[in-house]
Amino acid sequence: MNKLFAANWKMHKTSSEARQTAADLVGLVSGRLKPGREVMILPPFTALTPVAESLRGAKNFLLGAQNFYPQKQGAFTGEISPAMLRDLGVTFALTGHSERRHVLGETSAQVGSKTAFGLSSGLGVILCVGEKIDERKAGRVEAVLEHQLREGVREVPRDVDPERLCIAYEPVWAIGTGEVAGPEEILEAHAFVRRMLVDIFGASASRMRILYGGSVKPDNAAEIIALDNVDGVLVGGASLKAEDFSRIVLA
Ligand code: PEP
Numbered sequence: 180m181n182k183l184f185a186a187n188w189k190m191h192k193t194s195s196e197a198r199q200t201a202a203d204l205v206g207l208v209s210g211r212l213k214p215g216r217e218v219m220i221l222p223p224f225t226a227l228t229p230v231a232e233s234l235r236g237a238k239n240f241l242l243g244a245q246n247f248y249p250q251k252q253g254a255f256t257g258e259i260s261p262a263m264l265r266d267l268g269v270t271f272a273l274t275g276h277s278e279r280r281h282v283l284g285e286t287s288a289q290v291g292s293k294t295a296f297g298l299s300s301g302l303g304v305i306l307c308v309g310e311k312i313d314e315r316k317a318g319r320v321e322a323v324l325e326h327q328l329r330e331g332v333r334e335v336p337r338d339v340d341p342e343r344l345c346i347a348y349e350p351v352w353a354i355g356t357g358e359v360a361g362p363e364e365i366l367e368a369h370a371f372v373r374r375m376l377v378d379i380f381g382a383s384a385s386r387m388r389i390l391y392g393g394s395v396k397p398d399n400a401a402e403i404i405a406l407d408n409v410d411g412v413l414v415g416g417a418s419l420k421a422e423d424f425s426r427i428v429l430a
Pocket of ligand 1: 187356357394395
């Protein structure tokens with residue numbers, strides 16, 4: 180099971196900026212990546228093709244998408260299907276990112292439909308879960324994670340290929356705030372997510388990757404990635420500069 184270093188560029192970068200950043204990253208990382216690691220870039224839709232071109236031939240680099248619509252095709256103005264993404268070389272996509280839940284109003288049930296549809300369409304899925312600060316203060320971390328996880332995978336076949344379903348634990352209060360969860364908080368949440376996955380999927384859950392996301396930076400990445408049940412990181416702000424993200428990937 181490779182450790183996954185995923186760069187979520189959100190709504191940043193024109194296609195030419197994205198092409199250059201991806202090329203710079205490949206230049207900084209190629210030949211230096213530790214065995215058992217892979218790198219994924221998730222640019223905006225408009226930059227998928229230029230990033231794919233920059234990644235062409237680069238070993239252990241993957242292309243991801245930040246979102247998709249859970250239908251094959253049809254009258255869904257402004258939306259993008261999994262097949263359209265796969266056609267551009269996308270292998271994984273996010274579902275349930277906190278900005279889609281809390282800024283764009285996606286419900287856990289919608290996240291669940293997307294997760295199942297993405298997987299059945301041949302995409303790998305990174306399902307994001309995480310509590311808000313008031314939920315943590317109220318002692319509801321496990322309740323929130325359990326709800327988001329169970330709803331998120333409700334329609335996913337129990338014999339799904341475990342390598343194609345990743346969970347990203349992203350405490351909402353740590354995303355884009357500079358406030359990183361402490362090692363104890365990460366260990367507890369990841370162990371809980373693993374137990375939930377084993378409860379739902381059985382033994383194959385040991386091969387599902389659990390990523391941490393929330394203000395990962397070059398100077399905290401090594402400590403986080405070494406923790407039990409941390410199988411990778413999902414990085415926003417610190418993935419926008421090739422130099423910063425290369426230091427995370429090489430940590
Ligand atoms: C994210 O958006 O998934 C994220 C973790 O952002 P940041 O690294 O900026 O906190």
